[in-house]
Amino acid sequence: MDEGFHYYHVNVDGGTFNDPGTLNYYGSIRWESGIEIPAHDQDFYALKNVPHGHVQQVLFPSKSTNTSRRALVYTPPGYDKNLKTKYPVLYLQHGWGEDENAWSNQGRANLMMDNMIAEGQIKPFIIVMTYGMTNNIRPGTPGGLRNFDINPFQTVLLEELIPYVDTNFRTIANRNSRAMAGLSMGGFATHTITLNKPDVFAYYGLMSGGVYTPEEIKDKSNVKLIFLSAGSKENPDRVRKATSDLKAAGFHAVSFVSEGTAHEFQTWRRSLKELAPLLFKKLTKTQPSPMPINNF
Numbered sequence: 001m002d003e004g005f006h007y008y009h010v011n012v013d014g015g016t017f018n019d020p021g022t023l024n025y026y027g028s029i030r031w032e033s034g035i036e037i038p039a040h041d042q043d044f045y046a047l048k049n050v051p052h053g054h055v056q057q058v059l060f061p062s063k064s065t066n067t068s069r070r071a072l073v074y075t076p077p078g079y080d081k082n083l084k085t086k087y088p089v090l091y092l093q094h095g096w097g098e099d100e101n102a103w104s105n106q107g108r109a110n111l112m113m114d115n116m117i118a119e120g121q122i123k124p125f126i127i128v129m130t131y132g133m134t135n136n137i138r139p140g141t142p143g144g145l146r147n148f149d150i151n152p153f154q155t156v157l158l159e160e161l162i163p164y165v166d167t168n169f170r171t172i173a174n175r176n177s178r179a180m181a182g183l184s185m186g187g188f189a190t191h192t193i194t195l196n197k198p199d200v201f202a203y204y205g206l207m208s209g210g211v212y213t214p215e216e217i218k219d220k221s222n223v224k225l226i227f228l229s230a231g232s233k234e235n236p237d238r239v240r241k242a243t244s245d246l247k248a249a250g251f252h253a254v255s256f257v258s259e260g261t262a263h264e265f266q267t268w269r270r271s272l273k274e275l276a277p278l279l280f281k282k283l284t285k286t287q288p289s290p291m292p293i294n295n296f
Helices: 109-118 151-168 185-196 236-248 265-278
Strands: 004-008 010-012 015-017 024-027 030-037 054-062 067-075 089-093 126-130 178-183 203-207 225-231 253-258
Touching: 004 265, 054 151, 067 109, 067 151, 089 151, 089 185, 109 126, 109 265, 126 151, 151 185, 178 185, 178 265, 185 203, 203 265, 225 236, 225 265, 236 253, 253 265
Parallel strands: 089 126, 089 178, 178 203, 203 225, 225 253
Antiparallel strands: 004 030, 010 015, 024 030, 054 067, 067 126
16 A cells, blocks of 8 residues: 555445444544555654644634534643743644544644654644534535535634634734645635635645635735645646746745655645745745655
8 A cells, every 4th residue: 555644444245334453533524444554754743752742622612603613722842831932823724524633633743743843843833723614515415515615614713713712822813923724625725715814824835725826816915925735646737837826926835746645644744744844934035845755
């Protein structure tokens, strides 16, 4: 099998079952078995003897959905000791059929952050991960994702979750200290919301989740970074061309292509590894793009 994390299940006499010998993960709009195939570059998301941050569950009130909603919040090592320090925030979205656990469970985002902070590669920041839908699209819904209306989730994110996070965590509560990124469907949400509300986020990241065009962005001064990525088995030329067009139009744009991977978590783990060091830092037009993973 290919390196990295993969969902799977077994079919027995026409029935679909999970493997009782492995852990289950929420993906494909159901609980699935998951398997981790050792990768040649797995060191960056390995559990190491370094200071660790915390991933905590929070329940925040949502008037728009008339319920309490859940988010997972990663706070970096030292957050509970450095009580006067405030942090930038990355709002990081999962893909279609997954939930708010995906980036920490399947993606190991918290371990990646711990390792990069310990190695001095990144500026510490908070990550917020929440469920990217309001259950208006369910399994079996005709049209599926094509009929997904982003507006209810946009309300949850901008009017309910962000104010909750800024009130209950020590954040730097302004646009220049706020990023949004996502994989696949999470990239679609990022693309749409950042264009709809350009005053909220300054850093944009799409991982196997489409591209931006210069014409879509009305005020380039609002955008500190546009990060576009894909696996080499997806459509990398589209990512490269979009990045070239954005650079030509004067945007700080960076592309990354994960060598040998497709629409899968190894692509997105590598993408987050490349994106994280670029966040909340001023980029220059001469700063090189990350190299493909096989050139490391």
